[in-house]
Amino acid sequence: FLAVEIDPQRIAMRIKTRYLDVMETDLDAALAKVMKAKAQGQALSVGLVGNAADVIPELARRRVAVDVLTDQTSAHDPLTGYIPQGLSLEDAAKLRASDPQEYVRRAMASMAVHVRAMLDLQKQGAVTFDYGNNIRTMAFQAGVKDAYDFPGFVPAYIRPLFCEGKGPFRWAALSGEASDIHATDAAVLELFPKDKGLARWIKMAQERVAFQGLPARICWLGLGERAEMGLRINHMVAKGRLKAPIVIGRDHLDCGSVASPYRETEA
């Protein structure tokens, strides 16, 4: 996995919380690492310091064999969420304050370059999708007429799960104790032993996702299963098997996504 991120501090944070394994500042070095890991069948997450509008076109130019491609910059807000090409973080902050219109113009132009390169990589075989950050619309407005040639993630992946009644389900331990989440992890695995994907995820989340704030867990459960898991948690609290109550949350995806036509709800 190769993540391109302009801010090294963001990469450092993700290494601390175990989402990423290593940071690189050089594209050749980063590619050598991910390709070696891929050849060896090992999972490795590399955070490359760089501007996506520079790096994605370079990947396309080199015809790097990308399996899956998306973008998770905050492209929905061109003034604060996307760093234009050619600017350091400091220079971007200065331009944002001194000339916001020019900043937005440059951010949109960079997003056009970025999305054109995503379309090129898609043509080269990368499974490409919009993650709900509106980058296709920004690029379209900046002149990329085929920006919508790659799909949004809801129609591509989430809606079929909704058709089966599957949705996100998440909970947090008010005790602040990791052991409470580990007890609920065990409960979810015991309740749904046939769900191999769920078992794989829970095990991986325990290894890879560091708790931040209150210990919490998310997973996807089917119609009826969410109620079953809720009742099990209730029972565990009532019997004193957990140190404190659990808060169960829902996700905006649960109600069929958000009302944002070009980001998530489009057909």
Ligand SMILES: NC(=O)c1ccc[n+]([C@@H]2O[C@H](COP(=O)([O-])OP(=O)(O)OC[C@H]3O[C@@H](n4cnc5c(N)ncnc54)[C@H](O)[C@@H]3O)[C@@H](O)[C@H]2O)c1
């Ligand atoms: N589909 C969903 O359910 C869903 C869920 C969460 C977030 N989102 C969307 O995804 C986007 C990202 O969300 P987030 O919370 O991670 O935002 P965030 O602002 O915390 O992270 C975006 C990152 O992009 C980096 N960045 C900005 N411009 C860049 C560039 N040109 N090149 C490389 N890196 C650049 C920033 O430094 C930042 O670290 C948002 O648009 C958000 O609305 C969608």
